[in-house]
Amino acid sequence: MFQFDRRLILNFDWILLLTVLAVIGMGLVNLYSATTNGYTSSHIFIKQIYFYIIGLGLVITIISVDYRVLISWNYVFYGVIVLLLIMAKFFGNSAGGAQRWINLGLFKLQPSEPAKLAMVICLASYYYRKDTGKGFSLRELIAPGLLVGIPFVLILKQPDLGTALMIAMIAVSMTLFVKLRWSTLIIIITACIIIAPLGWKFALKPYQQQRIETFLHPEGDPLTTGYHIMQSKIAVGSGQAFGKGFLKGSQAHLDFLPEHHTDFAFSVWAEEFGFAGSVFFLACYTFMLLLGLNIALSARDKFGVLLAFGIVALIFWQAFINLAMILGLLPVVGMPLPLFSYGGSSLLTNLAGIGILLNIRMRRFMVKTT
Amino acid sequence: MDESELQALKRRTNIVIFIILALFGILVVRLWFLQILRGSQYLKMSENNRIRLQWLPAPRGNILDRNGRPLIVNRPYFNVTWNKEDAPDPELIIRKMAAILKVNVSEILKRIREAADYPRHLPILLKEDIDWPTLVYIENHQYELPGIHIETLPSRKYNFGNLASHLVGYLGRINEKELKKFGDSYLPSDQIGKMGIERIYEKLLRGEKGRRYVEVDVHGFEQREIMEQAPLPGKDLKLTIDIDLQQTAERALRGKAGAVVMMEVNSGKLLVLASSPPLQLQEFIGGISSKNWKAMLNDPLKPFINKTIQGQYPPGSTYKIVTALTGLSEGAITPDTIFNCAGSMLLYGRRYHCWKRSGHGAVNLKKALRESCDIYFYHVGLKVGVNNLAKYAISLGLGHKTGINMPNEKPGLVPTKSWKRRRYKQEWQEGETMSVALGQGFNLVTPLQICEMTAALANGGTRYRPQFVESIIDADGKIVKPFRPIIDGHAMGSKHSLALIRAGLVAAVNEKHGTGRIARMKSIIVGGKTGTAQVVRLAQYRHLPAKDIPYKYRDHAWFTCFAPAGKPQIAITVLVEHGRHGGSEAAPIAKALLEQYFNGKAAKPPTDK
Numbered sequence: 001m002f003q004f005d006r007r008l009i010l011n012f013d014w015i016l017l018l019t020v021l022a023v024i025g026m027g028l029v030n031l032y033s034a035t036t037n038g039y040t041s042s043h044i045f046i047k048q049i050y051f052y053i054i055g056l057g058l059v060i061t062i063i064s065v066d067y068r069v070l071i072s073w074n075y076v077f078y079g080v081i082v083l084l085l086i087m088a089k090f091f092g093n094s095a096g097g098a099q100r101w102i103n104l105g106l107f108k109l110q111p112s113e114p115a116k117l118a119m120v121i122c123l124a125s126y127y128y129r130k131d132t133g134k135g136f137s138l139r140e141l142i143a144p145g146l147l148v149g150i151p152f153v154l155i156l157k158q159p160d161l162g163t164a165l166m167i168a169m170i171a172v173s174m175t176l177f178v179k180l181r182w183s184t185l186i187i188i189i190t191a192c193i194i195i196a197p198l199g200w201k202f203a204l205k206p207y208q209q210q211r212i213e214t215f216l217h218p219e220g221d222p223l224t225t226g227y228h229i230m231q232s233k234i235a236v237g238s239g240q241a242f243g244k245g246f247l248k249g250s251q252a253h254l255d256f257l258p259e260h261h262t263d264f265a266f267s268v269w270a271e272e273f274g275f276a277g278s279v280f281f282l283a284c285y286t287f288m289l290l291l292g293l294n295i296a297l298s299a300r301d302k303f304g305v306l307l308a309f310g311i312v313a314l315i316f317w318q319a320f321i322n323l324a325m326i327l328g329l330l331p332v333v334g335m336p337l338p339l340f341s342y343g344g345s346s347l348l349t350n351l352a353g354i355g356i357l358l359n360i361r362m363r364r365f366m367v368k369t370t
Numbered sequence: 371m372d373e374s375e376l377q378a379l380k381r382r383t384n385i386v387i388f389i390i391l392a393l394f395g396i397l398v399v400r401l402w403f404l405q406i407l408r409g410s411q412y413l414k415m416s417e418n419n420r421i422r423l424q425w426l427p428a429p430r431g432n433i434l435d436r437n438g439r440p441l442i443v444n445r446p447y448f449n450v451t452w453n454k455e456d457a458p459d460p461e462l463i464i465r466k467m468a469a470i471l472k473v474n475v476s477e478i479l480k481r482i483r484e485a486a487d488y489p490r491h492l493p494i495l496l497k498e499d500i501d502w503p504t505l506v507y508i509e510n511h512q513y514e515l516p517g518i519h520i521e522t523l524p525s526r527k528y529n530f531g532n533l534a535s536h537l538v539g540y541l542g543r544i545n546e547k548e549l550k551k552f553g554d555s556y557l558p559s560d561q562i563g564k565m566g567i568e569r570i571y572e573k574l575l576r577g578e579k580g581r582r583y584v585e586v587d588v589h590g591f592e593q594r595e596i597m598e599q600a601p602l603p604g605k606d607l608k609l610t611i612d613i614d615l616q617q618t619a620e621r622a623l624r625g626k627a628g629a630v631v632m633m634e635v636n637s638g639k640l641l642v643l644a645s646s647p648p649l650q651l652q653e654f655i656g657g658i659s660s661k662n663w664k665a666m667l668n669d670p671l672k673p674f675i676n677k678t679i680q681g682q683y684p685p686g687s688t689y690k691i692v693t694a695l696t697g698l699s700e701g702a703i704t705p706d707t708i709f710n711c712a713g714s715m716l717l718y719g720r721r722y723h724c725w726k727r728s729g730h731g732a733v734n735l736k737k738a739l740r741e742s743c744d745i746y747f748y749h750v751g752l753k754v755g756v757n758n759l760a761k762y763a764i765s766l767g768l769g770h771k772t773g774i775n776m777p778n779e780k781p782g783l784v785p786t787k788s789w790k791r792r793r794y795k796q797e798w799q800e801g802e803t804m805s806v807a808l809g810q811g812f813n814l815v816t817p818l819q820i821c822e823m824t825a826a827l828a829n830g831g832t833r834y835r836p837q838f839v840e841s842i843i844d845a846d847g848k849i850v851k852p853f854r855p856i857i858d859g860h861a862m863g864s865k866h867s868l869a870l871i872r873a874g875l876v877a878a879v880n881e882k883h884g885t886g887r888i889a890r891m892k893s894i895i896v897g898g899k900t901g902t903a904q905v906v907r908l909a910q911y912r913h914l915p916a917k918d919i920p921y922k923y924r925d926h927a928w929f930t931c932f933a934p935a936g937k938p939q940i941a942i943t944v945l946v947e948h949g950r951h952g953g954s955e956a957a958p959i960a961k962a963l964l965e966q967y968f969n970g971k972a973a974k975p976p977t978d979k
Contacts, residue, residue, distance in 0.1 A: 177382055237404040237412025251416055271416075275405040279398055286394050293390075296383050305379045309386070320393050327400045 005366075013361040016291040020339065020354050022284050024052065026269070027340035033247050034261040034268045035342075044261060044342060051344045055351035062355030066363055070356075071303055074125040078147070081118040084111035085154040112155045112163040113345035117353055119167055120174070120310035122147060127178045128303040135181040138188075144175065162333035166317060173313040174306065228264075233328045236270040236278075243274030261342040263334060266326050282323075289316050295361045304360045311353040315339075424584060425557060427523050428577030431604035433538055433567060435613040436641070436840050440529055442538055447525030448505050449559065451493035453517040454482075463517065470507060471497045485558070493519060495559040523561070526568075532648035534616050536676035537609075537776075537838060539566020540654040555579070564654075567607060567838075570775060574842060577604035605850060606843040610639035618966055619644040622959040627947040629677035631821035631836075632963055635938050637855045638825070638834030642942075642963065643818075645677040671947075679772075679779040682814040683945060686901030687742045687885075688928045689763075689809025691827060693750050694735060694871050696762040699863035702753035705735045705870050711745035722748055722804060725902075739874025742885045742900065744808055751807025756798060759806055760786045765862040766823040767833050768815055773858060774836045782819055785812035810904055821943035824930045827868055827875075828897075828938035831861035872897050876935045888957040889931055894968045897938075898931030898960065902951055924948035929956035933964055940967060 028048065035044045070077075088102050088111050102109045126144055130136075148171040156164040180188075200209065235251035238244070249271035260268050270278045289312055296308035315338045322337040324330040336343050338350040404412065433442040450471065454460060464482075468475045478496055485494040496518075500508075508520060526541060541561040544552075548562055555578075556562065563569035563576075580601030619630035623646035632642035647669065653662050666673050675681060697703040713729035715722050724730065724744040730737065738746035751759065763769055769784030785806055787798040805811035818836055826833045835856040842851040861868065875897035878884040886898040903926040927949030932938045942960045949955035 177379070177386070179378070179382075233404060234412050234415045236401070237408050238416035239405050240409035240413060241406060270401070270405070275401055275409075278401050278405070282394055282398060282401075286390065289390055290387060293383055293387055297380050302376055302379065305376065305383075309379075309383065312386075316390055320397070323397050324400075327397065327404060329396075329400060 007365050008362050011362050011365060013291065013295065013358055016288065016295070016354070016358060016361070019284060019288040019291060023281075023288060023339050026281055026284070027265070028052075029246070030265055030269045030272075030340070031261055031342055033249065033272060034265060036247065047344075048342055048347070051347050055348050058348060059351055059355035059358070062352060063359045063362060065359075066366070067307065067356055067359040068301075068303065068363075070121050070307070071125045071128060074122045077118045078122045081111060081115045082150055082154070084109070085115060085151060087111070089154065089157065108344075110343075110345035112151075112158065112160055113343075113349040114352075115151050115155065116163070116166055116170060116314055117311075117349050119148065119151065119170055120314055120353075121307065123171060123174045124303060124306035124310050127174065127306055130178075135179040136175070136184060137181055138184050141175070141180075141184065144171070160334065162321070162335040165333070166314075166321075166335070169317045170310065170314055173317070174310050177309055177313075178306065228332050229328050232264055232267045232326050235264075235267040236327060239271040239274040239278070241275050243270075243272045243277055246272055248272060262336055263322065263341065264326060265341045266323060266337055269340075270326075285319060289319075292357050295357050298364055299360050300364050304364070308357055308360050311357055314353060315350060424582040426580035426582055426598075426601045427521075428579055428601035429603045430526075430577065431571075431575040431606045433575075434606060434608045435616075436608065436610050436639075437612065438608065439613050441533065441609070441611075441613060443527050443529065445525055445527040447498070447523045448500050449498050449521040449523055450496040450500055450508065451519050451521045451559070452496050453493045453519065458516065463515065466515065467496055467518065470504065471500065473497065493521070493559075495521075499525070521559070525561070526651075528651050530613060530617065532651050533613065533620060534611055534643065535566075535649040535651050536645045536678070537566050537611065537643050538651075539568040539570075540564055540649070540651050541568050542654060542658075565649075566776070567609075570777070571607055571839075575604040575607065578602035603845040605845070608840040608843060610634075610641065610838050610840045610853070611643065612641045614970070615642045615963055615966060616644055618962055619959065620646060620648065622962055623647075623946070626949065627671040627677065628949065628956075629681060629817040629945045630942070630959060630963070631678050631817050632940060632942045632967075633821050633825050633834075633836060635825040635829040635932060635941050636834070637853075638822075638836050639840070639853065639855075640836055640838045641940065641967075643678050643838060645675070645681075647671045647673045649673055676776075676778075677816075677945065677947075678818050679774060679776055679816055681945070681947075682780050682782055682816055683926050683928075683947075684811075684903040685768075685809035685813055685815040685820060686903035686926070686928050687809055688820055688899050688901035688930050689807070689813060689815075690739065690742065690747050691823065691871055691875075691899060692759060692763045692766060692768070692809075693747045693754075693807045694739060694874070695766070695861070695863045695867055696754045696758050697750035698735075698867040698870060699762065700754045700758055703735065703750055708732050708734050709738075709746045709749045711743050713745075715745055715748060717748075717752075717801065717804070720801060722801075735870060736874045736877055739871065739899070740877040740881055740884050742878070747807050748804045751803050752800065756803045756806055757786050759803075760784045762862050763813075765859065766826055767859070768813075768819050768823060772816075772818055772822055772836050773856075774818065774838070779818075780816055782816055783812060783814040809901065817943050817945045820928070820930050820945075821941050824899075824932055824943060825938075825941040826861050827871060828932035828941055830865050831863070831868055832857055833859045833861065872932075872935065872938075875899050875931070879931065886929065886931065886957050888954065889929065889961045889964065891933075891961070891964055891968070894933050894964065895935035896931050896933040896964060897935050898929060898957065900951070900957060901928030901930070902926070903928060905948065924950050927951055927955035929960050931957075931960050931964075933968070 028045075031048055032045055084102060091102070102111060123144060126147065130140070148167060152164050152167045155167060176185075231251060235249065238251065239249075244250070249268055251267070251271055266278075266281075269281060273280075292308060292312035292315070296305045296312065299305045299308055318335055318338050321330060321333065322335045322341075325332055325335065336346045338346065339354075429444055432440050432444070435441050450467070452463065452467070464475060464478050468478055471478075481496060482494055505520060508515065508518065512518075540563075542564040544556050544558065544560045544562040549556055549558060552562075563572040568575065578601060580599050582598045583596040585596060615632060619632070619642045623630060623644060626646055628646050630642050630644040631640065633640050650662070650666070650673075653659075698705075709732075711724055711726075711730035711733050713724050713727045722744075725742070730741055730743045730745070733741075733743045733746045735746075737743065760769070763784045769782055771779045771781050785802075790796060790798050790802075790812075802811055806813055822833060822836055835858045837853065837856070840853050841849045844850050875886075876895060878900070879886040879889050879896045879898045885900040886896075889896050889898050905923055905925055925948070927946040928944070930941070930943040932941045942963055944956040944959045946955045946959070
């Protein structure tokens with residue numbers, strides 16, 4: 001399957017790789033600060049380094065195989081993911097009331113993370129096969145709707161509202177991207193407006209409702225849910241222009257900041273490196289995403305475009321929701337910042353995504369345009 | 371592949387680029403707002419922002435006597451605690467505090483090490499119960515002692531010293547096992563009931579802690595209160611015990627080992643539950659020293675044993691009540707059945723003596739009870755057999771726990787033939803029945819059991835469960851749980867039989883030659899039974915004058931009584947360990963209580979019933 005071709009090297013996107021490494025590097029610096037207490041380096045930090053090494057191996061594996069095999073393998077991936085989600089539901093380890101993990105011995109896999117990538121691959125190959133010239137009608141959306149619906153419900157039931165929403169957002173983004181009919185769009189939007197209040201009442205758990213209510217009125221509850229938002233805003237704000245300095249963020253180091261190595265990792269960064277550091281980070285991140293879209297633009301086949309777009313959408317939405325939450329613009333949902341927050345499943349998934357992007361870019365010359 | 375479709379997708383990609391830039395632009399604007407515009411404000415907040423949780427101790431419930439007189443109340447008790455997180459220079463604080471508290475640095479370090487396993491934000495207890503000058507000094511130097519706090523804890527004040535010490539019990543620092551068991555509602559520095567009522571009613575007495583969230587600055591000083599949840603005070607416990615009577619009983623027992631139980635015969639309410647020697651309650655405040663602990667453990671009078679419910683003794687002649695009831699009920703005797711007492715009798719080649727070597731002559735039931743004739747009860751015992759005796763004994767409350775709400779109560783022992791087979795793998799001997807009939811065999815009873823039996827005899831056969839809580843009262847003075855009598859069973863045998871036995875006991879106190887004459891009163895007719903429980907049956911000490919017998923070989927003295935004879939209200943049981951003769955040692959104590967109860971109370975009508 002793999003024959004060496006010099007063009008593979010020539011077309012390798014070194015800039016994307018370097019940008020990704022820069023983001024990862026900032027993530028590691030930040031993780032060190034978030035998990036150290038000044039005396040001992042934590043095992044979390046060491047563990048994350050192991051994940052990076054595994055991730056690097058994963059990227060190398062992915063780029064050595066033509067991404068187009070995914071077109072025919074997509075349902076196999078899909079099946080495995082659904083199976084894993086069901087396993088997590090019934091045999092998984094629970095933490096904080098949610099059944100999210102499967103213990104693999106070496107580490108605990110959170111199948112909802114690879115599920116996001118599997119969704120992207122699955123939809124990309126589905127839409128690749130369909131003729132979308134005139135845009136989709138409502139009836140044509142039933143099949144992809146079901147495809148998305150199964151993992152969506154399974155993840156929602158874990159319960160993991162953040163990841164379930166993410167699956168939905170990826171699906172919506174990709175569907176909009178391949179074009180909907182205007183009539184279809186209007187019908188869907190109307191339906192959403194009608195269903196939303198019912199969903200609030202029946203689908204959301206009380207704690208989820210409370211989070212959203214707290215987001216709307218944070219001062220009403222300074223001790224529990226609103227506490228997270230308040231503390232995060234204080235952490236970010238107190239960083240001012242140039243930050244308090246590496247390892248000097250009092251919010252994180254005095255444990256006022258919750259989850260400061262996972263979901264709230266960026267608060268630590270913003271507190272210690274200030275506005276300057278935050279904007280630098282955002283610039284790198286945006287650059288990385290734009291490079292991803294550039295790969296979509298330069299791809300020569302529809303599958304490559306859809307796949308590249310889906311991966312960028314995946315990383316972008318997670319990042320945006322995470323950052324908006326940290327800055328107090330959105331309610332608190334469990335959502336890591338891709339390639340920055342601690343967490344093995346999330347890291348490996350996103351690195352696999354980067355691997356696929358690099359792969360598409362490397363092989364653009366192989367696709368003959370018709 | 372449709373080229374135009376591909377181009378369309380790429381056109382849309384440009385829109386996507388715009389969306390990404392726009393949304394990230396919003397984030398940058400937000401960052402600029404938070405960090406540049408509001409930055410100094412948030413910086414101030416982060417410096418002030420240290421929320422601490424403070425626990426507000428709930429005042430522990432008081433323990434009152436039946437008349438509402440406070441037996442045990444609270445007194446504030448000041449502890450020094452340290453919040454390590456708030457101290458910039460721990461070593462300096464440790465040195466300063468050692469000097470202020472007048473303890474060794476090593477002692478403070480030891481406390482800190484012990485607290486190492488507790489969550490970090492919990493304050494470490496440096497010293498309990500500091501005195502007033504130390505308290506004032508620390509309060510005045512607050513600003514030089516960051517992280518040091520004074521914690522005010524309610525502690526116990528014993529208004530009447532060690533009165534009813536075994537009943538009320540004491541508090542102590544919660545230990546790790548208890549902490550694990552009771553989980554979240556206790557802190558490692560908390561006090562918990564370790565014994566007696568303090569332990570049994572811990573849940574009611576302790577109430578519920580309040581919490582207070584405060585913001586402290588970088589130095590640990592309080593800035594602002596965020597939320598306060600007031601503590602819920604513990605409930606008061608009103609006992610059925612009468613402080614005055616309890617004091618009389620304990621004074622009478624001073625220097626001796628023994629027990630006094632006084633009970634209302636128609637409800638089971640205990641007026642007195644005294645065990646001597648008492649526990650030194652004051653010693654337990656702030657943790658008893660191992661030296662004092664050992665001293666109490668090694669005391670030959672065994673203060674740690676609550677003799678009212680844990681002391682198991684041969685019942686001696688008080689058991690003749692059981693033998694008489696069995697004889698009458700089983701038809702072995704009538705009140706007029708006469709046995710001749712010649713001072714001794716021969717059975718299976720062995721001679722059995724009456725305590726009165728010269729003999730009582732012709733003896734009927736009344737005389738037998740009055741003068742406690744052993745020969746008479748030997749005959750009755752032989753006629754009914756040991757198993758019948760056991761049946762009636764059990765129905766009178768012996769041989770099993772009374773069910774009083776206290777842990778570690780002892781059941782005593784009522785022997786039967788099958789019991790002996792089980793226990794000794796031997797057949798029952800007839801001679802043993804004779805010993806049992808006189809309360810000198812295998813039988814063991816507690817003073818509380820004898821009192822319950824006496825009360826049942828007095829009230830016509832109803833066995834009320836002994837209880838010591840009159841009511842549970844909440845902080846508003848409302849009665850949450852009133853006293854309710856509990857009937858545990860009924861004595862076997864007719865009311866008439868019980869009346870005949872009561873008459874015999876009245877004769878024992880009031881008639882010539884009665885064994886309990888010391889308890890006789892002018893105004894009230896008392897019925898009572900003495901008992902002398904042999905500790906050793908060896909004859910080697912028999913001939914010696916009482917004072918020459920070594921203490922531990924002396925007989926135990928019993929006296930149990932009820933009054934007034936016509937319509938009994940109370941029963942009293944006294945046991946003096948190694949007190950020799952019930953009539954001379956135990957009966958005067960009962961009499962003192964009777965005097966006080968009836969003479970002090972004669973004017974007042976009974977409050978209930």
